[in-house]
Amino acid sequence: MKSNLVIKSLDLAGLQDIAARLVRCLPRRLTLGLVGTLGAGKTAFVQAISRAIGVDAADVTSPTFTLLQSHRSGDQILHHLDAYRVMDEDEFLELGVEELFDDEQAWTLIEWADRVEGVMPRETLWLEIRIEEQPDLRTVEFRTSDSGLARVVETALREMMPSG
Numbered sequence: 001m002k003s004n005l006v007i008k009s010l011d012l013a014g015l016q017d018i019a020a021r022l023v024r025c026l027p028r029r030l031t032l033g034l035v036g037t038l039g040a041g042k043t044a045f046v047q048a049i050s051r052a053i054g055v056d057a058a059d060v061t062s063p064t065f066t067l068l069q070s071h072r073s074g075d076q077i078l079h080h081l082d083a084y085r086v087m088d089e090d091e092f093l094e095l096g097v098e099e100l101f102d103d104e105q106a107w108t109l110i111e112w113a114d115r116v117e118g119v120m121p122r123e124t125l126w127l128e129i130r131i132e133e134q135p136d137l138r139t140v141e142f143r144t145s146d147s148g149l150a151r152v153v154e155t156a157l158r159e160m161m162p163s164g
């Protein structure tokens with residue numbers, strides 16, 4: 001991504017739209033690093049992805065105390081992690097995350113991934129969610145150092161981006 005991709009004024013339906021577009025355009029193997037303050041909407045975004053792949057969003061809760069929850073629907077797999085309470089990168093690795101990152105079939109979404117940035121894969125799609133002045137709206141910023149992935153994401157979200 002030459003510059004980060006920013007989409008503003010998203011309500012929950014807008015977040016769902018982004019999730020649906022990503023699921024349509026991306027291979028199943030995707031690692032998403034979710035960044036944002038308490039209540040920004042990281043879990044809400046995991047729920048949006050889960051809906052888009054057919055996993056019951058009601059099953060997707062904050063994994064703060066279990067650190068990892070895995071969900072399956074048909075051949076779709078979603079791993080949901082939360083690094084908020086992880087002490088350091090070593091503790092995060094001890095959860096077996098490298099195996100999850102290598103999983104060819106799974107969506108792996110990590111809340112508070114910036115806390116363990118040093119051990120996140122290079123091909124992570126980073127997604128920062130910011131609360132706007134209007135409390136039900138969010139600004140979402142995407143970045144990745146994987147240029148192939150960046151192109152796919154740009155194509156997937158082109159219609160939602162401000163022109164120019």
Ligand SMILES: Nc1ncnc2c1ncn2[C@@H]1O[C@H](COP(=O)(O)OP(=O)(O)OP(=O)(O)O)[C@@H](O)[C@H]1O
Pocket residue numbers: 010011012015036037038039040041042043044045062111135136137138
């Ligand atoms: N446009 C929006 N996008 C995302 N969430 C929204 C939006 N509008 C309202 N919300 C609400 O904001 C809350 C976001 O909470 P959520 O648990 O997803 O945050 P979080 O980033 O996971 O927080 P935590 O750091 O505690 O895990 C939800 O109650 C959601 O319904």
Ligand SMILES: [Mg+2]
Pocket residue numbers: 042043044062111
């Ligand atoms: Mg959360």
